[in-house]
Amino acid sequence: MLLSSNGVPIPFSPELFGPLRATGTSPLPDPAALRERLRADGYLYLPGFLDREEVLRLRAAYFARLPRAYLAPGTTPREGVFSGHVPPELPEHGVAGHPAHAFVRSRTFDRFVGDPRLARLAADLLGGDARMLPRRILRHFHRGTRRASRAHVDFxxxxxxxxxxVTMWIPVGDCPPRSGALVYLEGSHTLPPEAYEPLRDTTDRPGDRRQICHDLEFTARSLGRRWLCADFAAGDLMVHVPSVIHASLDTTTEAMRLSVDTRFVRRDDTPDPRWLRPWSADDGA
Ligand SMILES: O=C(O)CCC(=O)C(=O)O
Structure with missing residues (x-):
């Protein structure tokens, strides 16, 4: 199988891809064990941490806000199947006037991300009372765009x-690699930034040095590490540290890729001020 990210192909081979290590959620390990695993791996993959039905309700609520022509005839918003046609009157994803912009400011969205289990997990991982940063992102990709998140670290x-x-990434719907899943570069949170600095010269966005690289095969081979991935299902939760390299794959399935990412800091820490306002896709942060 050939995958791609930002239109650049990458073979789905054992040399380049491996499985994310899952942490069981029933019961969830104790906070010390969770912290130790996050420290060791740079991520926690928590299958079924959230209620699948609640996640699918959020998916339905968002896609129901899009013009009907966005969805394939005879399908439901909950399925989120792309029609192949983006209504031309729709503004760019996530800017004012696009449904994603209003959605991240809605009560439905607030209730979903305000799930106390997420805040509790964040507090356990940060070792103190945690606060969610207001800049919470809703990402939506569909087949045909060859657009995905480039390799980067959150910090x-x-x-x-x-x-x-700590960042929490929530697939809002089932999300296998071909639907545009997030992938993590194995053990990359232990790399000094100088190790990947030279990769920033290989880029399809020369004006922005924040991302590391858009070519995931080149990134894996240059750093001698595999991309770790999973067949995500609605209800799964990923948590990661701000120093782990991650990226996403292109969406090539009929089903659209929808996800939420949100970040927590300790209440007694000072967060980056750019993350204190609700997300807008053109906020430059
Ligand atoms: O969903 C994506 O494609 C990117 C998400 C991400 O980079 C994050 O959650 O830190």
Whole structure:
């Protein structure tokens, strides 16, 4: 199988891809064990941490806000199947006037991300009372765009505040690699930034040094590490540290890729001020 990210192909081979290590959620290990695993791996993959039905309700609620022509005829918003046609009157994803912009400011969205289990997990991982940063992102990709998240570490986007951050990534729907899953570069949170600095010269966005690279095969081979991935299902939760390299794959399935990412810091830490406002896709943060 050939995957791609930002249109650049990458073979789905054992040399380049491996499985994410799952942490069981029933019961969830104790906080010390969770912290130790996050420290060791740079991520926690928590299958079924959230209620699948609740996640699918959020999926339905978002896709129901899009013009009907976005969805394939005879399918439901909950399925989120792309029609192949983006209504031309729709603004760019996530800017004012696009449904994603209003959705991240809605009560439905607030209730979902306000799930106390997420805040509790963040507090357990950060070792103190945690606060969710208001800039919470809703990402939506569909087949045909050859657009995905380039290899990056979160701290490069939030380096004006405390580095003691945990990110939670929530697939809002089933999300196998071909639907545009997130992938993590194995053990990359232990690399000194100088190790991947030279990769920033190989880029399809020369004006932005924050991302590391858009070519995932080149990144894996240059750093001698595999991309770790999973067949994500609605209800799964990923948590990661701000120093782990991650990226996403292109969406090539009929089903659209929808996800939420949100970050927590300790209440007694100072966060990057750019993350204190609700997300807008053109906010430059
Ligand atoms: O969903 C994506 O494609 C990127 C998400 C991400 O980079 C993050 O959650 O830190």
């Amino acid at each position: 490069d986007y939030m380096d004006r505040g405390s580095p003691r951050v």
